[in-house]
Amino acid sequence: MTLQPLPEKEMVQRALDGDVRARTEIVLRHQDLVYNLALKLTGNPERAECVLQETFLKVFEKLDTFRLDSALGTWIYRIATNAALMMLRQRKGRLVPMEEEGDDEETSRYARMLKSLDRDPLELLLDTEFKDALERAMAQLPDSWRVPFVLKDIEGLSLQEIAQTMNTTVPAVKAALHRGRTALRDHLAEFIEAREAADQKSSQKRVG
Amino acid sequence: MQDKCRAFMERLCTALGEDLNSPVCTELKEHLESCPDCTLQLDSVRRTVEIYRSIPCAHVPGEMQKRLLARLNLPLMDLPEDL
16 A cells, blocks of 8 residues: 655644654655755755755754744745855855956857857756856855855845845845856856867867 | 946946846846847846756755665655655
8 A cells, every 4th residue: 555645734743743754754855955955055965965964953853843834845945044054154155256357358258158058948958068067157156145146046035035044134135146146157158168169179170 | 348338237236136127127128228238248147047047956866865864863764756
Protein backbone atom coordinates (compact mmCIF):
# COMPACT_ATOMS: atom_id res chain seq x y z
CA MET A 1 0.00 0.00 0.00
CA THR A 2 1.35 3.46 -0.94
CA LEU A 3 1.52 6.06 1.82
CA GLN A 4 -0.43 9.25 1.15
CA PRO A 5 1.15 12.68 1.88
CA LEU A 6 -0.05 14.04 5.23
CA PRO A 7 -2.20 17.21 5.31
CA GLU A 8 0.02 20.10 6.49
CA LYS A 9 -1.63 20.75 9.88
CA GLU A 10 -1.62 17.08 10.74
CA MET A 11 2.00 16.79 9.65
CA VAL A 12 3.05 19.67 11.94
CA GLN A 13 0.99 18.35 14.86
CA ARG A 14 2.49 14.88 14.51
CA ALA A 15 6.01 16.32 14.18
CA LEU A 16 5.44 18.24 17.42
CA ASP A 17 4.47 14.95 19.07
CA GLY A 18 7.82 13.52 17.94
CA ASP A 19 6.54 11.51 14.97
CA VAL A 20 9.63 10.68 12.91
CA ARG A 21 7.75 10.14 9.64
CA ALA A 22 6.07 13.56 9.92
CA ARG A 23 9.42 15.23 10.63
CA THR A 24 11.02 13.53 7.65
CA GLU A 25 8.10 14.58 5.47
CA ILE A 26 8.54 18.21 6.51
CA VAL A 27 12.18 18.00 5.45
CA LEU A 28 11.54 16.28 2.14
CA ARG A 29 8.70 18.60 1.18
CA HIS A 30 10.71 21.77 1.78
CA GLN A 31 14.35 20.82 1.23
CA ASP A 32 14.47 21.97 -2.43
CA LEU A 33 12.89 25.33 -1.55
CA VAL A 34 15.51 25.92 1.14
CA TYR A 35 18.43 24.61 -0.90
CA ASN A 36 17.60 26.74 -3.95
CA LEU A 37 17.28 29.88 -1.91
CA ALA A 38 20.48 29.10 0.01
CA LEU A 39 22.40 28.32 -3.16
CA LYS A 40 21.43 31.62 -4.73
CA LEU A 41 21.98 33.71 -1.62
CA THR A 42 25.36 32.22 -0.75
CA GLY A 43 26.52 31.43 -4.31
CA ASN A 44 28.22 28.24 -3.14
CA PRO A 45 26.98 24.60 -2.72
CA GLU A 46 28.97 23.93 0.49
CA ARG A 47 27.65 27.03 2.20
CA ALA A 48 24.15 26.24 0.88
CA GLU A 49 24.38 22.82 2.54
CA CYS A 50 25.27 24.44 5.87
CA VAL A 51 22.29 26.77 5.52
CA LEU A 52 20.08 23.79 4.66
CA GLN A 53 21.09 21.96 7.84
CA GLU A 54 20.91 25.04 10.08
CA THR A 55 17.46 25.87 8.72
CA PHE A 56 15.92 22.50 9.55
CA LEU A 57 17.63 22.36 12.96
CA LYS A 58 15.97 25.71 13.68
CA VAL A 59 12.65 24.56 12.21
CA PHE A 60 12.40 21.65 14.66
CA GLU A 61 13.75 23.70 17.55
CA LYS A 62 11.08 26.38 17.00
CA LEU A 63 8.24 24.28 15.63
CA ASP A 64 6.17 24.86 18.78
CA THR A 65 6.09 28.60 17.94
CA PHE A 66 4.69 27.99 14.43
CA ARG A 67 1.07 29.12 14.07
CA LEU A 68 -0.97 26.34 12.54
CA ASP A 69 -3.15 28.78 10.61
CA SER A 70 -0.21 30.09 8.57
CA ALA A 71 1.70 28.45 5.71
CA LEU A 72 4.57 26.20 6.78
CA GLY A 73 6.54 26.87 3.56
CA THR A 74 6.49 30.63 4.15
CA TRP A 75 7.65 30.17 7.74
CA ILE A 76 10.49 27.86 6.70
CA TYR A 77 11.43 30.24 3.87
CA ARG A 78 11.86 33.06 6.38
CA ILE A 79 14.02 30.90 8.66
CA ALA A 80 16.16 29.89 5.65
CA THR A 81 16.62 33.53 4.56
CA ASN A 82 17.76 34.48 8.05
CA ALA A 83 20.09 31.48 8.27
CA ALA A 84 21.71 32.42 4.95
CA LEU A 85 22.11 36.07 5.93
CA MET A 86 23.56 35.06 9.27
CA MET A 87 26.15 32.91 7.50
CA LEU A 88 27.05 35.74 5.11
CA ARG A 89 27.42 38.18 8.00
CA GLN A 90 29.69 35.81 9.88
CA ARG A 91 32.02 35.46 6.94
CA LYS A 92 31.85 39.23 6.28
CA GLY A 93 30.78 39.76 2.66
CA ARG A 94 33.35 40.93 0.17
CA LEU A 95 32.95 44.27 -1.52
CA VAL A 96 34.73 44.18 -4.83
CA PRO A 97 34.31 47.29 -6.95
CA MET A 98 33.58 46.63 -10.60
CA GLU A 99 36.01 47.90 -13.19
CA GLU A 100 34.76 50.83 -15.21
CA GLU A 101 34.79 50.50 -18.98
CA GLY A 102 35.18 53.22 -21.60
CA ASP A 103 31.78 54.52 -22.72
CA ASP A 104 31.92 53.61 -26.42
CA GLU A 105 33.41 50.22 -25.79
CA GLU A 106 30.74 49.56 -23.15
CA THR A 107 27.87 50.54 -25.42
CA SER A 108 28.89 48.39 -28.36
CA ARG A 109 29.58 45.50 -25.99
CA TYR A 110 25.97 45.59 -24.73
CA ALA A 111 24.69 45.72 -28.30
CA ARG A 112 26.71 42.59 -29.14
CA MET A 113 25.51 40.95 -25.95
CA LEU A 114 21.83 41.55 -26.78
CA LYS A 115 22.34 40.23 -30.30
CA SER A 116 23.96 37.09 -28.99
CA LEU A 117 21.21 36.61 -26.38
CA ASP A 118 18.49 36.89 -29.00
CA ARG A 119 17.44 33.33 -28.29
CA ASP A 120 14.89 31.62 -26.11
CA PRO A 121 15.97 31.61 -22.40
CA LEU A 122 15.39 27.86 -22.13
CA GLU A 123 17.56 27.23 -25.15
CA LEU A 124 20.27 29.40 -23.60
CA LEU A 125 20.15 27.50 -20.33
CA LEU A 126 20.67 24.17 -22.08
CA ASP A 127 24.09 25.52 -22.97
CA THR A 128 26.09 24.23 -19.98
CA GLU A 129 28.99 26.61 -20.48
CA PHE A 130 26.60 29.55 -20.50
CA LYS A 131 24.74 28.34 -17.42
CA ASP A 132 28.03 27.87 -15.56
CA ALA A 133 29.03 31.41 -16.48
CA LEU A 134 25.74 32.73 -15.05
CA GLU A 135 26.28 30.87 -11.78
CA ARG A 136 29.92 31.92 -11.56
CA ALA A 137 28.96 35.56 -12.10
CA MET A 138 26.40 35.37 -9.32
CA ALA A 139 28.87 33.69 -6.95
CA GLN A 140 31.44 36.41 -7.65
CA LEU A 141 29.11 39.24 -6.67
CA PRO A 142 29.70 40.81 -3.28
CA ASP A 143 27.15 39.41 -0.82
CA SER A 144 25.65 42.85 -0.27
CA TRP A 145 24.73 43.05 -3.98
CA ARG A 146 23.78 39.41 -4.53
CA VAL A 147 21.26 39.21 -1.67
CA PRO A 148 18.97 42.05 -2.89
CA PHE A 149 19.20 40.75 -6.47
CA VAL A 150 18.12 37.24 -5.44
CA LEU A 151 15.39 38.39 -3.08
CA LYS A 152 13.89 40.98 -5.46
CA ASP A 153 14.49 39.75 -8.98
CA ILE A 154 14.34 36.00 -8.46
CA GLU A 155 12.26 35.52 -5.32
CA GLY A 156 9.97 38.52 -5.88
CA LEU A 157 10.11 40.08 -2.39
CA SER A 158 9.24 43.78 -2.06
CA LEU A 159 11.94 46.39 -1.45
CA GLN A 160 10.42 47.01 1.98
CA GLU A 161 10.61 43.33 2.92
CA ILE A 162 14.21 43.12 1.73
CA ALA A 163 15.20 46.23 3.68
CA GLN A 164 13.63 44.74 6.81
CA THR A 165 15.28 41.34 6.30
CA MET A 166 18.68 42.91 5.68
CA ASN A 167 18.26 45.41 8.46
CA THR A 168 18.84 48.37 6.13
CA THR A 169 16.93 51.10 4.27
CA VAL A 170 14.94 50.95 1.02
CA PRO A 171 17.28 53.41 -0.78
CA ALA A 172 20.26 51.27 0.24
CA VAL A 173 18.53 48.17 -1.15
CA LYS A 174 17.74 50.00 -4.40
CA ALA A 175 21.34 51.09 -4.85
CA ALA A 176 22.68 47.59 -4.13
CA LEU A 177 20.09 46.06 -6.44
CA HIS A 178 21.15 48.31 -9.29
CA ARG A 179 24.81 47.51 -8.71
CA GLY A 180 24.08 43.79 -8.62
CA ARG A 181 22.02 43.89 -11.81
CA THR A 182 24.56 45.89 -13.80
CA ALA A 183 27.47 43.83 -12.48
CA LEU A 184 25.77 40.61 -13.61
CA ARG A 185 25.02 42.22 -16.97
CA ASP A 186 28.70 43.19 -17.30
CA HIS A 187 29.91 39.69 -16.36
CA LEU A 188 27.55 38.26 -18.95
CA ALA A 189 28.70 40.70 -21.65
CA GLU A 190 32.31 39.83 -20.85
CA PHE A 191 31.63 36.10 -21.11
CA ILE A 192 29.84 36.48 -24.45
CA GLU A 193 32.62 38.65 -25.82
CA ALA A 194 35.31 36.15 -24.77
CA ARG A 195 33.39 33.26 -26.26
CA GLU A 196 32.80 35.03 -29.56
CA ALA A 197 36.49 35.91 -29.77
CA ALA A 198 37.42 32.25 -29.15
CA ASP A 199 34.93 31.09 -31.81
CA GLN A 200 36.34 33.55 -34.30
CA LYS A 201 39.89 32.42 -33.58
CA SER A 202 39.05 28.75 -34.08
CA SER A 203 37.19 29.43 -37.35
CA GLN A 204 40.19 31.45 -38.62
CA LYS A 205 42.43 28.50 -37.79
CA ARG A 206 40.19 26.18 -39.76
CA VAL A 207 40.32 28.49 -42.79
CA GLY A 208 44.08 28.89 -42.49
CA MET B 1 27.61 58.88 -24.00
CA GLN B 2 26.35 62.48 -24.12
CA ASP B 3 26.01 64.65 -20.98
CA LYS B 4 22.20 64.57 -21.08
CA CYS B 5 22.39 60.76 -21.21
CA ARG B 6 24.77 60.65 -18.26
CA ALA B 7 22.37 62.66 -16.09
CA PHE B 8 19.56 60.46 -17.23
CA MET B 9 21.48 57.33 -16.35
CA GLU B 10 21.99 58.56 -12.80
CA ARG B 11 18.24 58.76 -12.39
CA LEU B 12 17.80 55.46 -14.11
CA CYS B 13 20.20 53.82 -11.66
CA THR B 14 17.95 54.81 -8.79
CA ALA B 15 14.78 54.03 -10.64
CA LEU B 16 15.92 50.56 -11.64
CA GLY B 17 15.47 49.50 -8.05
CA GLU B 18 11.75 50.09 -8.51
CA ASP B 19 9.11 48.26 -10.48
CA LEU B 20 9.52 49.08 -14.12
CA ASN B 21 5.97 50.48 -14.27
CA SER B 22 6.46 53.02 -11.46
CA PRO B 23 5.80 56.72 -12.32
CA VAL B 24 9.52 57.50 -12.30
CA CYS B 25 10.24 54.66 -14.66
CA THR B 26 7.41 55.70 -16.95
CA GLU B 27 8.93 59.16 -17.23
CA LEU B 28 12.31 57.63 -17.92
CA LYS B 29 10.85 55.43 -20.61
CA GLU B 30 9.75 58.55 -22.52
CA HIS B 31 13.37 59.59 -22.69
CA LEU B 32 14.41 56.10 -23.67
CA GLU B 33 12.30 56.25 -26.80
CA SER B 34 14.58 58.96 -28.16
CA CYS B 35 17.94 57.75 -26.82
CA PRO B 36 19.52 54.56 -28.24
CA ASP B 37 22.36 54.47 -25.69
CA CYS B 38 20.02 54.50 -22.72
CA THR B 39 17.74 51.97 -24.41
CA LEU B 40 20.71 49.65 -24.71
CA GLN B 41 21.57 50.07 -21.03
CA LEU B 42 18.06 49.25 -19.91
CA ASP B 43 17.50 46.39 -22.36
CA SER B 44 20.74 44.67 -21.46
CA VAL B 45 19.95 44.81 -17.73
CA ARG B 46 16.37 43.69 -18.30
CA ARG B 47 17.54 40.75 -20.44
CA THR B 48 20.07 39.74 -17.77
CA VAL B 49 17.34 39.67 -15.10
CA GLU B 50 15.06 37.62 -17.40
CA ILE B 51 17.78 35.04 -17.96
CA TYR B 52 18.53 34.69 -14.23
CA ARG B 53 14.82 34.30 -13.51
CA SER B 54 14.57 31.42 -15.93
CA ILE B 55 17.29 29.28 -14.31
CA PRO B 56 15.53 26.04 -13.32
CA CYS B 57 15.19 24.84 -9.74
CA ALA B 58 18.06 22.78 -8.31
CA HIS B 59 17.29 19.61 -6.34
CA VAL B 60 19.08 18.56 -3.16
CA PRO B 61 21.59 15.87 -4.26
CA GLY B 62 21.06 12.40 -2.75
CA GLU B 63 24.23 12.39 -0.62
CA MET B 64 23.45 15.85 0.74
CA GLN B 65 19.96 14.68 1.69
CA LYS B 66 21.45 11.72 3.57
CA ARG B 67 23.77 14.05 5.52
CA LEU B 68 20.84 16.37 6.28
CA LEU B 69 18.64 13.58 7.65
CA ALA B 70 21.57 12.20 9.67
CA ARG B 71 22.22 15.66 11.20
CA LEU B 72 18.53 15.83 12.18
CA ASN B 73 18.58 12.29 13.57
CA LEU B 74 15.93 11.26 11.08
CA PRO B 75 15.97 7.94 9.22
CA LEU B 76 15.93 7.50 5.47
CA MET B 77 12.47 6.18 4.69
CA ASP B 78 10.16 5.59 1.75
CA LEU B 79 7.66 8.41 1.62
CA PRO B 80 5.07 9.27 -1.05
CA GLU B 81 6.82 10.43 -4.21
CA ASP B 82 4.39 13.28 -4.83
CA LEU B 83 5.32 15.25 -1.71
